[in-house]
Amino acid sequence: MTALTDAVAVAKRNIIGMIRRPQLLGFVTIQPVLFVLMFRYVFGGSIRIPGVSYTNYLMAGIFVTTVLFGAQNTAIGMAEDLHHGLLERFRSLVMARSAVLAGRVLADAVRNLFVIVLMLGVGYLVGFRLHTSLAALVAATGMLLLFGFAMSWVTALLGLAAKSAEAAAAAALPLTVLLTFPSSAFLLTGSLPGPLRAYADHQPLTATVNTVRPLLLGGPTASYAAAAVIWCLGIVAVFAPLSVLRYRRTALGRARHRP
Amino acid sequence: MADPAIGVHGLVKRFGPVVALDGIDLAVQAGTVLGLLGPNGAGKTTAVRILTTILPPDAGQASVLGLDVVRNAQDVRAAIGLAGQYAAVDENLTGRENLRLIGQLTHQPRRAIAPRAEELLDRFGMATAAGRPVRTYSGGMRRRLDLAAALVHRPPVLFLDEPTTGLDPNGRSDLWTLIGELVADGTTVLLTTQYLEEADRLADRIVVVDRGRIIAEGTAIQLKASLGSTVVEIRVADPADARRAAARLQPFASTDVLDGRRTLAVKVPDQGPAVQEVIRLLDADAIVTESLAIREPTLDDVFLELTGHRASPGPGVNHGSTS
Numbered sequence: 001m002t003a004l005t006d007a008v009a010v011a012k013r014n015i016i017g018m019i020r021r022p023q024l025l026g027f028v029t030i031q032p033v034l035f036v037l038m039f040r041y042v043f044g045g046s047i048r049i050p051g052v053s054y055t056n057y058l059m060a061g062i063f064v065t066t067v068l069f070g071a072q073n074t075a076i077g078m079a080e081d082l083h084h085g086l087l088e089r090f091r092s093l094v095m096a097r098s099a100v101l102a103g104r105v106l107a108d109a110v111r112n113l114f115v116i117v118l119m120l121g122v123g124y125l126v127g128f129r130l131h132t133s134l135a136a137l138v139a140a141t142g143m144l145l146l147f148g149f150a151m152s153w154v155t156a157l158l159g160l161a162a163k164s165a166e167a168a169a170a171a172a173l174p175l176t177v178l179l180t181f182p183s184s185a186f187l188l189t190g191s192l193p194g195p196l197r198a199y200a201d202h203q204p205l206t207a208t209v210n211t212v213r214p215l216l217l218g219g220p221t222a223s224y225a226a227a228a229v230i231w232c233l234g235i236v237a238v239f240a241p242l243s244v245l246r247y248r249r250t251a252l253g254r255a256r257h258r259p
Numbered sequence: 260m261a262d263p264a265i266g267v268h269g270l271v272k273r274f275g276p277v278v279a280l281d282g283i284d285l286a287v288q289a290g291t292v293l294g295l296l297g298p299n300g301a302g303k304t305t306a307v308r309i310l311t312t313i314l315p316p317d318a319g320q321a322s323v324l325g326l327d328v329v330r331n332a333q334d335v336r337a338a339i340g341l342a343g344q345y346a347a348v349d350e351n352l353t354g355r356e357n358l359r360l361i362g363q364l365t366h367q368p369r370r371a372i373a374p375r376a377e378e379l380l381d382r383f384g385m386a387t388a389a390g391r392p393v394r395t396y397s398g399g400m401r402r403r404l405d406l407a408a409a410l411v412h413r414p415p416v417l418f419l420d421e422p423t424t425g426l427d428p429n430g431r432s433d434l435w436t437l438i439g440e441l442v443a444d445g446t447t448v449l450l451t452t453q454y455l456e457e458a459d460r461l462a463d464r465i466v467v468v469d470r471g472r473i474i475a476e477g478t479a480i481q482l483k484a485s486l487g488s489t490v491v492e493i494r495v496a497d498p499a500d501a502r503r504a505a506a507r508l509q510p511f512a513s514t515d516v517l518d519g520r521r522t523l524a525v526k527v528p529d530q531g532p533a534v535q536e537v538i539r540l541l542d543a544d545a546i547v548t549e550s551l552a553i554r555e556p557t558l559d560d561v562f563l564e565l566t567g568h569r570a571s572p573g574p575g576v577n578h579g580s581t582s
Contacts, residue, residue, distance in 0.1 A: 001367060005520060009363040017351035020392060085347035089408070092311040153321040234471040 002098035010103025014057045032066040033122055040126045053169045056125045060213035061185030067112050069142050071151035072172040078159025079168035105152045112148040131217045140215035150232040155241035179205040204231035264289040264447040269319035272305050279305040281471035292448040294462030302471040311341045315388050323416055327343045340409030350394040354385050354404050365412035379407040399430030419450045465554035474565045487553035491525040494550045504546050
């Protein structure tokens with residue numbers, strides 16, 4: 001019980017910190033809006049997807065990459081807490097040990113929900129229309145939150161391992177790019193050369209996009225949904241314990257540098 | 260004698276090949292202040308980390324209010340407050356939000372959290388700044404907030420890790436007053452510091468640590484008596500004169516030839532007759548001084564006397580910088 005209330009208190013604090021830093025909030029909101037505009041109006045004219053308008057095709061990719069970009073904040077936030085000594089104070093309090101990481105992941109889920117709603121609005125403005133049902137939209141949101149949850153654990157680990165907040169952001173960037181561009185987010189993977197296509201077809205972001213897209217536009221989801229859920233749960237199974245382990249070790253190792 | 264509020268026996272902590280604590284024993288009686296005095300790297304912060312349950316010791320035993328810091332870590336956490344040189348408060352929260360967050364995380368009754376935050380903000384003279392994000396605060400204000408955050412749950416035992424390092428003289432004096440009030444309220448305090456003046460001002464007993472070991476302990480008066488309470492610094496034009504003066508004064512007082520070989524630090528027991536005697540002896544040998552200054556002993560003097568090496572590299576006490 002106290003573990004939950006402690007996590008909520010930490011999450012609230014993380015959300016306030018996000019709102020009070022316009023550069024971070026801008027990063028998670030302006031960037032996806034720019035992506036929508038760029039792909040819709042710059043690339044959209046030259047990309048043909050059979051049987052669907054590019055705007056409608058694009059939005060599933062936008063939702064998933066938005067969640068992925070947001071996860072970079074987790075890396076930055078964890079690194080900041082660590083290097084500003086806040087984690088050390090937390091360790092001397094009676095609060096639940098799990099609350100720091102749980103609060104971070106919880107705040108991420110709130111942020112993700114916020115940007116999903118925001119992007120839905122932006123999408124409608126540029127011509128995106130939901131072709132399925134409210135239930136399908138809720139299912140799509142659930143899939144996006146699960147993907148965000150998995151990514152948060154990966155970037156939490158990056159943040160704890162990084163020497164500074166800047167280093168954490170730099171470490172998260174290649175991950176983001178490698179998942180975003182060789183994928184089905186904005187293109188048909190069929191247009192990619194052989195090995196790249198094989199990678200693009202079998203990576204978690206593609207699986208997530210291919211689950212979310214039919215939930216928005218109609219069509220079969222089952223095979224992709226299974227792959228996406230397995231990917232996300234697998235990532236959590238690997239990275240959550242690694243993050244927890246790193247979190248426990250990091251504070252101890254730091255004594256070496258600050259005698 | 261009653262059980263000490265803080266008890267430490269044979270505490271050892273290593274970081275790889277570095278021995279941070281090499282068998283430390285401490286006993287702090289309830290309601291008193293112990294000053295842990297030493298230079299950077301002496302092991303002060305490591306000791307505080309172990310006592311505040313942040314780090315496990317490699318050997319030895321430590322307890323707070325009779326509770327073992329390893330076996331009863333959670334009970335220890337409920338009884339202690341920690342404020343440190345790193346001013347661990349959230350930059351993006353306001354002062355008020357920071358104190359309320361700590362109130363929640365220390366599991367205070369829901370209704371008591373807001374009033375307790377206001378009480379501390381008032382008491383620490385931060386009521387007007389309470390609604391501003393901490394990143395707009397001065398260094399001194401951050402330190403005061405950090406101390407207030409350590410007090411939210413009214414801990415009977417307080418750990419202050421270099422509470423004034425890096426502060427200007429005003430900020431330091433403010434913080435000293437606040438700490439003095441806490442002590443008057445009966446809080447048991449373990450304080451680490453690099454400043455002899457700070458330990459002298461706040462602590463009932465002082466333990467001097469160097470390279471993970473205790474090298475001296477006692478009251479400020481006892482330490483000063485054993486080290487000489489006054490330092491006469493004499494500067495001469497010619498290094499040969501400095502050597503001559505040292506030889507002349509040696510039987511009377513402990514002397515060190517400082518950097519540049521033209522300055523002598525002479526430790527004497529008082530600021531009156533002893534200083535006069537130093538001058539008389541120099542006069543008798545016709546040693547002409549360029550300058551002559553009388554000052555309180557610094558941590559450097561303490562270390563030079565106790566260990567034969569300086570507390571910090573370079574001339575003089577290295578005030579401020581820690582890394």
